[in-house]
Amino acid sequence: MPNFQNTLDLAFHALSDPTRRAVVSRLVEGELPVTALAEPFDMALPSFTQHLKVLEDCGLIASEKRGRSRWCRLVPQRFDEAADWMMAERERWSARLDRLDAYLNNNQKGEK
Amino acid sequence: MPNFQNTLDLAFHALSDPTRRAVVSRLVEGELPVTALAEPFDMALPSFTQHLKVLEDCGLIASEKRGRSRWCRLVPQRFDEAADWMMAERERWSARLDRLDAYLNNNQKGEK
C-alpha cells in the first residue's frame, strides 16, 4: 500500500505514468481545458480525469473552472523539486567519479 | 493496473518510493552488499529485497553475488534517461517563457 507522504514521492509517482507525462509535456506549451487535453488519449473521460487529479494532488498542475470548462496549467515548482533531486544525485555521482579518478591518477604516479 | 512498459515509466516508478530513493542515494557513494544496504531501514529483509528487485528490474542498479553476499551498485544510464527527460521539459518550459516575454516586450514597445 503506497503511502505517499512527501512531495518527491508524489511527483515521481505522478511522472511514472505515460499519460500523465504526456499531459505535463502538453501543458508546457500552455493551458488547456480538460476535453482538449484528453483528446489524444484513447481512454474514457473519467479515467483521464483521474490522471489529472493525481497531477493536481501532487501540485504538478493546477486548474481553474471558467464557465463550463476546467482549464489546466503546469505548476513548475514541484517539477523542479524532482528535477533538483535528480541533478543533485547526478552531481554527487560525478563528484565521486572525480575523486576516484584523482585517487587512481595519484596511485599511478606513486608507482613510477 | 499499472502496466509499465517503457523505461521512463519504470524509472520514475522506482524513484517514487523513499526507500528506493535512499538506496540509490546510498549507492552513489559506492557498492554495498544487501545487508549493509538494508541496515538503516526498519523493514523485514524480504520486503527490502523487493525494493532492490524493482530497482534492478528497471536497470537503475545492478548486482552480483560474491560468496554469500550480493553486492549492489548504481547503473547511471537509466537514471540519466529520467533526468534527461526532466531537463528537456524544463528547457521547453523556459523557452516558452522566453518567447512569451519577448512577445510582451514587443507589445509594450508598440504601445508607446
Added chain:
DNA sequence: ATCTTATTTAGGCAAATACCTAAATGTCTC
C-alpha cells in the same frame, strides 16, 4: 559435518491503481 550468516522462496493480506459504464450535475445557447 555442523553452525552461522546471507539471501531467497513461498504464501498471504490490505490498500492503491487504472481502467470502465451509467447516471448526475452544472453552465451556456436558443
Added chain:
DNA sequence: GAGACATTTAGGTATTTGCCTAAATAAGAT
C-alpha cells in the same frame, strides 16, 4: 426552460504494490 456541452460522481473490477512471517537454500568458518 429545453437541449447541448463539459465535467463530475458513483460504483465496480482486475492487477499491482508493499508489507509481513516462516521456511528453504547457499556458502563460509570451525
